Amino acid sequence: xxxxxxxxxxxxxxxxxxxxxxCVSLMLAPTVSVAQAPDSSAQQMxxxxxxxxxxxxxxxxxxxxxxxxxxxxxxxxxxxxxxEKAGLDTWKHTMGTPEKNYIIETNGSGVGLIDYDNxxxxxxxxxxxxxxxALAGKAAPPKAALFHNNHDGTFTNVAEKxxxxxxxxGVGVAIADYDNxxxxxxxxxxxxxxxxxHNNHDGTFTDVAEKxxxxLGNWSTxxxxxxxxxxxxxxxxxxxxxxxxxxxxxxxxVNGVALCQFRGVQTMCGPRGLxxxxxxxFHNNGDGTFTDVSEKAGVSDKNLYYGxxxxxxxxxxDGKPDLLVADDSTPNYLYINKGDGTFEDDSYASGYALNExxxxxxxxxxxYGDYRNNGLIDFYNTTFSDDYNPLYRxxxxxxxxxxxxxxxxxxxxxxxxxxxxxxIDYDNxxxKDIVISNGHVYPQVDKMNWxxxxxxxxxxxxxxxxxxxEEVPPVEGxxxxxTYVGRGLAVGDLxxxxxMDVVINVLDGHxxxxxxxxxxKHHWVELKLIGGPKSPRDAVGSTVYLTAGGMRQRGxxxxxxxxxxxxxxxxxxGLGDATKIDKIEVHWPDGLKELFTLSKxxxxxxxxxxxxxxx
Numbered sequence: 001x002x003x004x005x006x007x008x009x010x011x012x013x014x015x016x017x018x019x020x021x022x023c024v025s026l027m028l029a030p031t032v033s034v035a036q037a038p039d040s041s042a043q044q045m046x047x048x049x050x051x052x053x054x055x056x057x058x059x060x061x062x063x064x065x066x067x068x069x070x071x072x073x074x075x076x077x078x079x080x081x082x083x084e085k086a087g088l089d090t091w092k093h094t095m096g097t098p099e100k101n102y103i104i105e106t107n108g109s110g111v112g113l114i115d116y117d118n119x120x121x122x123x124x125x126x127x128x129x130x131x132x133x134a135l136a137g138k139a140a141p142p143k144a145a146l147f148h149n150n151h152d153g154t155f156t157n158v159a160e161k162x163x164x165x166x167x168x169x170g171v172g173v174a175i176a177d178y179d180n181x182x183x184x185x186x187x188x189x190x191x192x193x194x195x196x197x198h199n200n201h202d203g204t205f206t207d208v209a210e211k212x213x214x215x216l217g218n219w220s221t222x223x224x225x226x227x228x229x230x231x232x233x234x235x236x237x238x239x240x241x242x243x244x245x246x247x248x249x250x251x252x253x254v255n256g257v258a259l260c261q262f263r264g265v266q267t268m269c270g271p272r273g274l275x276x277x278x279x280x281x282f283h284n285n286g287d288g289t290f291t292d293v294s295e296k297a298g299v300s301d302k303n304l305y306y307g308x309x310x311x312x313x314x315x316x317x318d319g320k321p322d323l324l325v326a327d328d329s330t331p332n333y334l335y336i337n338k339g340d341g342t343f344e345d346d347s348y349a350s351g352y353a354l355n356e357x358x359x360x361x362x363x364x365x366x367x368y369g370d371y372r373n374n375g376l377i378d379f380y381n382t383t384f385s386d387d388y389n390p391l392y393r394x395x396x397x398x399x400x401x402x403x404x405x406x407x408x409x410x411x412x413x414x415x416x417x418x419x420x421x422x423x424i425d426y427d428n429x430x431x432k433d434i435v436i437s438n439g440h441v442y443p444q445v446d447k448m449n450w451x452x453x454x455x456x457x458x459x460x461x462x463x464x465x466x467x468x469x470e471e472v473p474p475v476e477g478x479x480x481x482x483t484y485v486g487r488g489l490a491v492g493d494l495x496x497x498x499x500m501d502v503v504i505n506v507l508d509g510h511x512x513x514x515x516x517x518x519x520x521k522h523h524w525v526e527l528k529l530i531g532g533p534k535s536p537r538d539a540v541g542s543t544v545y546l547t548a549g550g551m552r553q554r555g556x557x558x559x560x561x562x563x564x565x566x567x568x569x570x571x572x573x574g575l576g577d578a579t580k581i582d583k584i585e586v587h588w589p590d591g592l593k594e595l596f597t598l599s600k601x602x603x604x605x606x607x608x609x610x611x612x613x614x615x
Contacts, residue, residue, distance in 0.1 A: 052361070052387030054263060057451025058415045067385075067415050067438065067456040071481045072473045078426055078460060079479035079502065079514035087147070087154045088124075089510040094142040095129025095169075098508065099443065102249045103242065103270035104169070104191060105129075106441040107308075108419070108487025108507040110222065110564030112173035113494070114184050116162070117203055120604075121149040122494050122568060124503055125186060126511050130169035132246065135192075141167040144188070145511075149494065164205050168192050172488070172564025176225035178234045178284060180537040189220035189238060189564065213290050214282050219244050222365075224560025226312025226321040227541050227589050228297070229341050232534045233284035234559075237299070239307025239325050240277025242270060250274060263450060267442050272329055276304030279325065298335070298343050299323060305330035309366045311561040314543060315377060316398040319591050321541050324352065326363035326381055336398055346398055352379070355390045356402035362387065365489070365563035369423025369432040370394075370554040372466035375545065377556065380409075380434055382418025382563070385452050389413040389421075389436070408469045409434070409461060415452050416459060417441065420489025420563040424500045428522035428574030430551050431463035433472075437486030437504045437563070455483035458504070458514070479514040486512070492568025498524040498602060500572055505565075523575040523601040527584070529557055532609035534590035539609070541589035544571050548601075549578030575601055586612065 060069035083089050096105025109127035116123050124147040133139035143165035147155035159165045169191040177184050183199035193215040197205035209215045219241045225234045250269040253259050258266035279301040282290035294300035301307065306328035315322040316336065323343060325333035331353035335343035347353035355361050362384035371378050376394035383389055388410035392400040404410040416438040423432040438456035446454045460480055461469040474481035488505040495501065499516035506512055525546070529539035542557040555571035575581070584596040586607060594612030598605055 052384065055386050055414055057449060059451060065415065065451045065453050067451075068453040068483045070474060071476045073476055075473040075475045076518070077475055077478050078472060078516065078518050080517045081479040081482055081512055082153070082515045083510055083513045085153065086513050087156065088513050091126065091145040091157055092510055093126070093128055093506060093508055094131060095507060096131060100268060100441065101252060102268050103274075104219075104244060104246070104249070106268065106507075107171065107241075108439075108485070109170050109505050110172040110420070110488030110562070110566075111490045111503050111505045111511065112175045112186065112566040113490045113492040113503065113568050114175045114186065114566070116146065116184060116199060117148070118183065121151055121496060122492050123147060123149050124155060124494075124511075125164070125173055125175070126503075126505055127170035127173050127188060127488070127564070128166065135169065135246065143167060144170055153495065158203070162204050163207075164197050166190070166195060168195070171220060172222045173566060174223040174225055174236070174560045175566040175569070176234050176540050176559040177536065177538040178225065178236070179288065180233065182537055184538065184569070187214070187223055187225070187236065189223050191219045191244065193217050194220050194238070208288065212288060213292070214238070216280060219277050221307055222309035222326075222560060222562075222564035224310045224312045224323075224558070225540055226323070226559070227536050228281070228312065228321055228323070228337060229283070230320065230339075230590065231284075231286070232536060232590060233286050234536045234540055235284045236282040236290060237310050237312065237323060238280045238282070239310045240279055240301070241306050241308060241328070243275045243277045262442055263448070265442075265444050265448065267444060271306040276301070276306050276330075278302075278304060279307055293341070297341060298345065299333075301325070301333070303330070305333070308364050309561060309563055311366050311368060311558060312541070313368055313377060313556055313558050314541070315394075319587060322398070324366055324379065326366050327360070328364065329360060329362045331360045332363055332381070334398070350398050351400040351402070352392055356405070361390065364419045365421045366561045367421040367423050367434060368556065368558065368561055371423065371432045371463055373431070373551055373553050375552065375554050377554065380421060380423070382421050382436060385415060385417040385440065387414065389418050412471050413459065416456055417452070418459075419487045420504065420565050422489060422491040422502075422562055422567060424491045424502070425572065425574035426460065426500055426516055427462070427518050427520040428498065428524045428576070429520070430549065430553060430574045430576040431465055433463045434461040434469065435459070435489070435491065435502055437484070437489035439485035439487060439507060453483065455485050457481060457483050458486060458502070479512070482512070484512050485509060488563050488565040490562060490565040490567050493526060493570070493572060496604060498526070500568075523578060525573050525575060525581065525598065525601055526604045527555070527571045527573075528569070528604065528606045529571070529586065530606060530608040531588060532590065532592070535588050535592075535609055538569060539589065540569075543587045545585040545587075546573050546581065547583040548573075548575050548581045551576070551578075570604065585615065
């Protein structure tokens with residue numbers, strides 16, 4: 001490679017190039033559009049300022065951009081793309097036009113893993129976008145997919161029969177059992193009204209969003225479910241992105257003059273310079289309806305930041321779910337649950353608002369996991385190209401440090417534009433690795449010599465016992481050496497073989513199913529949790545600590561995160577060479593703490609609240 005990473009001084013190891021043109025953006029072109037003038041807050045954010053710098057092209061030995069190159073002939077084979085073999089290529093995502101003249105066309109959609117028929121096998125829900133013609137009734141709308149798992153390595157799209165095609169401009173999916181009836185439900189966020197699909201227990205769903213009061217109506221993104229007030233019912237948080245008007249879309253140029261540019265090339269406008277959309281917290285009333293308590297709870301986003309992903313999870317270990325929001329080109333939020341129905345904004349105090357350089361990032365996705373196996377929950381956010389993805393190490397007491405550079409995760413990600421991400425123990429060695437879905441937002445990049453590409457390969461980083469991460473090389477012929485315009489990503493054991501697989505929703509393309517074919521012989525266990533009468537039935541909000549082989553691991557049951565996606569609800573633990581589980585400790589959402597024992601490894605086990613021994 002003509003350009004090599006240097007770790008001697010990470011702030012300057014990738015030398016910024018001179019900024020070309022009238023503006024450079026971190027997440028999409030930040031300049032002001034003619035169609036929508038910015039308010040003063042947008043000007044104060046510095047529209048037209050690139051927060052990440054512009055970096056030299058990173059090329060491989062064949063002078064290909066590293067985002068679509070760097071392939072090797074030999075190395076560990078981890079993922080095989082079996083999308084066609086599995087039948088997922090029968091469906092295609094569509095969002096806007098191929099030219100991507102407007103930001104509404106670029107963000108793509110999420111994917112949710114759900115056992116909708118309770119047969120013990122994960123099915124796949126994939127959100128679709130739409131087109132202006134479809135919204136105007138001039139064309140048939142693109143439809144979402146619900147792929148039923150046939151238990152034989154193939155899937156069948158049953159979305160029409162199930163009644164979950166959405167037929168709107170779809171963005172995200174958050175899956176949970178909001179009414180505690182033992183069947184998972186589907187919340188779909190849209191540009192336009194959102195949907196809440198209630199599971200009818202017979203393979204079909206009914207949209208009850210209007211009755212429930214959770215439709216909203218502008219641009220919602222990556223939602224999350226969590227019982228923030230401890231009443232045993234799951235509440236719903238929905239971040240907003242941009243307050244968008246299809247009738248007055250922000251023009252990237254007027255009379256031949258480019259108003260929005262990236263590296264001197266005209267691109268679509270936003271989000272900077274455009275008005276943000278507020279966030280919403282809906283309290284579950286227990287009767288099928290919800291009440292918007294955003295203002296009262298203190299999470300309404302009065303700053304109108306550009307929210308893309310969110311996550312309810314217990315950050316400080318007090319048993320109450322806290323709330324993270326990944327914001328695009330604006331500071332992230334971390335709200336600490338005070339236990340009285342309100343949250344305290346600890347975004348800056350916690351260290352999560354900004355990266356280690358003290359600046360906001362274009363945060364797209366949130367991965368959650370205890371990468372050091374010390375019982376503390378860490379977070380890994382994806383960002384725009386020409387910036388690195390920050391790893392926020394949990395230092396305890398809701399305090400975080402961005403350690404991406406020292407952990408070897410920063411510089412390799414700079415040329416990539418990241419979206420969905422997840423901690424995943426792909427080799428079952430007991431240490432949580434990281435997988436990332438990548439893809440650009442400007443089709444024009446393929447015509448430029450910038451060292452980045454429209455379609456990009458996924459990234460997989462192996463965890464070296466919590467001390468460092470190393471990139472798993474993209475071996476030719478494997479899924480890590482394929483390029484996708486990746487967006488939403490979810491991980492789970494789709495084949496009940498103890499290996500974690502990956503599903504990526506590809507913008508304007510067929511979904512990618514990356515089957516885990518790692519040849520490791522390590523042991524594993526997966527736990528399906530069932531909450532008691534005072535906890536959510538699907539146990540969302542639970543934390544599990546498993547001890548085996550001298551290692552204590554943490555796993556969390558959550559709904560949401562990544563980019564607009566939902567992972568396998570079962571908690572997966574790689575056990576390495578351990579053949580015996582010493583202890584399983586479950587902290588249930590209602591505060592009960594129990595110990596469970598399992599007689600063997602390499603199994604999927606169900607743990608029911610109240611059937612363990614109290615701690």
